[in-house]
Every structure is written in structure tokens, then in C-alpha cells.
Amino acid sequence: MGTYEQTTIPAFCLLIFLTALILSPVNAAEDKPPAYSKKGADTCLKCHDEDNEYPVLPIFRTGHGESNDSRSPMAILQCETCHGPAGNHPKRVREGEVRPPIRTFGKNVWTPLPEQNAVCLRCHDDTPRINWHGGVHETESVGCADCHQVHSRHDPMADAGNQIEKCSQCHLRQKAEFSRRSSHPVRFKQLRCSDCHNPHGTFNDKLIKTDSKIDLCLRCHAEKRGPVLWPHAPVVEDCTICHYAHGSIQAALLKKRPPLLCQQCHNNAGHPSTLYTGDGLPAGNIASQRKFLLGKSCLNCHSQVHGSNHPSGVKLMR
């Protein structure tokens, strides 16, 4: 949690108080910078109450509504900690007059996106968001409020089910990938996008949480971690040589079905095919090749694709 410049707050409040004194409400000039309301949230809640179309009140049931927590907006300038000095916005407007605007958040609003994000980052510039600036979401003009909902009791990002819905609004293809025959159980809410990604930005490609893709996979699939006696070169290098991270139409998230998967690297011409004719399959070039491709194909014999710890597992057969 970054600290809101604590020491400046009392001075800041004093300044506002003085400003408020000088600019008495009656003759506040339009061209002066807008002032903060004297009564904080009470001013706003006169109009933005439970009858309001937009549900403002649930914020009081979140960390942002904790007036007893000195770090919370409600302990500082309340609504205006985020929405900025309201100026004449809370005043009564005459017929035909437009209510002066106030800073707001989201898409298609007048407040520029960098200004919106800066408000949140004043308090949330801690480790998870250390790479926000320059991260792909920041550079693609995605804002904090595109993912988070501060006026809701349940921020959609905290909950696995809501997270996939929200992310999929922009990442439809990924949602489809998670519906494939074999997939990481994100749609069953056993995993969240943020178990693998840090959407705030990372040093790494594709917003991956870890330094490398293999480290990511091994976090949860520790049994595939080496060293083993007979490692299989691609497994030590990068799991995603053979597996998709999201979902696949092949079993076990595989990018291709064996033998095609294996034959990308292993030219079957070099295989000792003529040695094995005792299994009832007809001998001869074409048929014997078929024998190496039947059923689970290569895996029938080379079952230890991830490497072997058996003394005679050099060919990954046991």
C-alpha cells in the first residue's frame, strides 16, 4: 500500500478551508479553481442517495468507505479524494443551466484517462503495479475503472467468475480457448486469469507473472520439475513448445496430436522401425511405420515424454 502523502494532508485541508473561506459560496467566481465541499460526502449524499440511478452507497461497505482507516479516501477528502474538488457541481442549477462537471471515471467521459489512473495510483503505486506505466494495458488506454468497480461491494477482479467475464469483454478469443475440450479450468472457477497474468503490467512478455513461461507452469505442476536422470530437451526449455496455455482441441492442452507433435522434431526416417515385428503387426516398410503411429502412437512406447528417472529410461520408455 503506498502511503498517501500523510504529512501534506492536514496542510492541504487547511488550504481548502482557507480557500473555502475566501471564496464564500455565494460569490464563488466561475474562473477560480474549483473548491472542495465543506461537508465532504454529506454534501454529495444529498443528491447521490439510494434513490439515485447510480448505486453510489455500496462504497461504504468497501475498504474505500472506511473512515476509521487513515489510508482510506473516506478518511481524507471523502468522495472528493477521487472525484476531485466539486466546486459548483453540488449547487442548485437554474432552469436551462448546465450542472458544472466533476471528475469521473470510465470510458467516454471528459476526464482524461491518465488523470483518472493517477488518482488511483496515488494510493496504489505499490509492487503489483510497479510496471503499470509502459505495460500493455496502460499503453492500450485501458484504465483502472475498466476492470475495477469501486462503487460495488464486490470488486469484479477479486472473484474468479466475474474476472473471466470482465476480461472476456475485450479478450473474446481467450474466452473461447477456455471452452475447448481440454483447457485450464478457468470457466469452472478453479483458476483465475490473474493466477497466471499480472494485468497491471510486468517485465515479461504477455503479462506473465513469472520471469519465464516454464517457471509459471512449474509453480502449479511441480511434479514436472527437474532435474531428472534422462531429461527431454524441449521440456526443460519451454512447456509451451508442446502445450497451449489456455485450451486445445487436442487432449492434455497439446498443440498437435502425436505423432505429428513429435515428428516436428523427430524425423521418423531415423527410427529403428524394422526391429519390432513380434507384436503381430505385419512387417514391411509402410505397415511397420503404421505400427509406430497407432493409437497413442509414439507415447505407446515413449511414455515418459517429460523425462525419465529410470536407470534405463534413456529412450524415455519407462
Ligand code: HEC
Ligand atoms: C444538488 C444535487 C447534487 C449534489 C449535491 C451533487 N451532485 Fe453529483 N450529480 C448531480 C446530478 C443531477 C448529476 C447528473 C449529471 C448532470 O445532470 O450533469 C450528477 C453527476 C455526478 C457525477 C457523474 C459526472 C459525469 O460526468 O457523468 C459524479 C461523479 C458526481 N455527480 C459526483 C458528485 C460528488 C462527488 C458530489 C459531492 C462533492 C456530488 N456529485 C454532489 C447532482 C448532484
Ligand code: HEC
Ligand atoms: C476510490 C475512489 C472513489 C471514491 C472515494 C468515490 N468514488 Fe465515485 N466513482 C469512482 C469510480 C472509479 C467511478 C466509476 C464507476 C466505478 O468504478 O464504480 C465512480 C462513479 C461515480 C458516479 C457515477 C458516475 C457516472 O459516470 O455516472 C457517481 C455519481 C459517484 N461516483 C459519486 C460518488 C460519491 C457521491 C462518492 C462519495 C460517497 C464517491 N463517488 C466516492 C471512484 C470513487
Ligand code: HEC
Ligand atoms: C486515498 C487512498 C486511495 C485512493 C485514492 C484509492 N484507493 Fe483503492 N484502496 C485504498 C485502501 C485504503 C484500500 C483498502 C486496502 C486494504 O484493505 O488493505 C483500497 C482497496 C482497493 C482495492 C481492493 C479492493 C478489494 O476488494 O480487495 C482496489 C481494487 C482498489 N482499491 C482500487 C482503486 C481504484 C481503481 C482507485 C481509483 C478509482 C482507488 N483504489 C483509489 C485506498 C485508496
Ligand code: HEC
Ligand atoms: C486489465 C484489468 C485491470 C486493470 C486495468 C487494473 N487492474 Fe487492478 N486488479 C486486476 C486484477 C485481476 C486483480 C486481482 C489480482 C489478484 O488477486 O492477484 C487486481 C487487483 C488490484 C488491487 C488489489 C490487490 C493488489 O494488487 O494490491 C488493487 C489495489 C488494484 N488492482 C488497483 C489497480 C489500479 C490502481 C489500477 C490502475 C492503475 C488497476 N488496478 C488496473 C485487474 C486490473
Ligand code: HEC
Ligand atoms: C494457466 C495459466 C494461464 C491462465 C489461467 C490464463 N493465461 Fe493467458 N496466457 C498464459 C500464457 C503462458 C500465455 C503466453 C502464451 C504463449 O506465449 O504461447 C498467455 C497469453 C495470453 C494472451 C496473449 C495472446 C495469446 O493468446 O497468446 C492474452 C490476451 C491472455 N493470455 C489473456 C488471458 C485471459 C483473459 C485469461 C483469463 C480468462 C487468461 N489469459 C488466463 C497463461 C495463462
Ligand code: HEC
Ligand atoms: C477494456 C478492454 C480490456 C480489458 C477489460 C482487459 N484487457 Fe487485456 N488487453 C487489452 C488490449 C487492447 C490489449 C492489447 C492488444 C491485445 O493483445 O489484444 C490487451 C492485452 C492483454 C494481454 C497480452 C499482452 C501481450 O503482451 O500481448 C494479456 C495477457 C491481457 N491483456 C490480459 C488481460 C486480463 C487477464 C484481463 C482481465 C483481468 C484483461 N486483459 C482485461 C484490453 C483489455
Ligand code: HEC
Ligand atoms: C495456477 C496454477 C496453474 C498454472 C500456473 C498452470 N497450471 Fe496447468 N493445470 C492447473 C490445474 C488446476 C489443472 C487441472 C488439473 C485437474 O483437472 O486435475 C491443470 C491442468 C493442466 C494440464 C492437463 C490438461 C488436461 O486436459 O488434461 C496440462 C497439460 C497443463 N495443466 C499444462 C500447463 C502448462 C503448460 C502451464 C504453463 C503454461 C500450466 N499448466 C500452468 C493449474 C495450473
Ligand code: HEC
Ligand atoms: C515434447 C512435448 C512436451 C513438452 C515440451 C511438455 N509436455 Fe506435457 N505432455 C506432453 C504429452 C504428449 C502429454 C500427454 C501424455 C499422455 O497422454 O500420456 C503431456 C501431458 C501433460 C500433463 C497432463 C498429464 C500429466 O502427465 O500430468 C501435464 C500436467 C503436463 N503435460 C505438463 C507439462 C509441463 C508443466 C511442461 C513443462 C515443464 C510440459 N508438460 C512440457 C508433451 C509435452
Ligand code: HEC
Ligand atoms: C521441439 C522439438 C521436440 C519435440 C516436439 C519432441 N522432441 Fe523428443 N527430443 C528432442 C530433442 C532435441 C531431443 C534430444 C536429442 C538428442 O539428445 O540427441 C529429444 C530426445 C528424445 C528421445 C530420446 C532420444 C535419445 O536418443 O535418447 C525420445 C525417445 C524422444 N525425444 C521422443 C519424443 C516424443 C515421443 C515426442 C512427442 C511426444 C517428442 N520427442 C517431441 C526434441 C523434440
Ligand code: HEC
Ligand atoms: C513400438 C514401440 C515404439 C514406438 C511406437 C515408437 N518408438 Fe521410438 N523407439 C523405440 C525403441 C525401442 C527405441 C530404441 C531403439 C534403440 O535403442 O536402438 C526408440 C528410439 C527412438 C528415438 C531415439 C533414436 C535412436 O536412434 O535411438 C527417438 C527420437 C524415437 N524413438 C522417437 C519416436 C517417435 C517420434 C515415435 C512416434 C512417431 C516413436 N519413437 C514411436 C520404440 C518405439
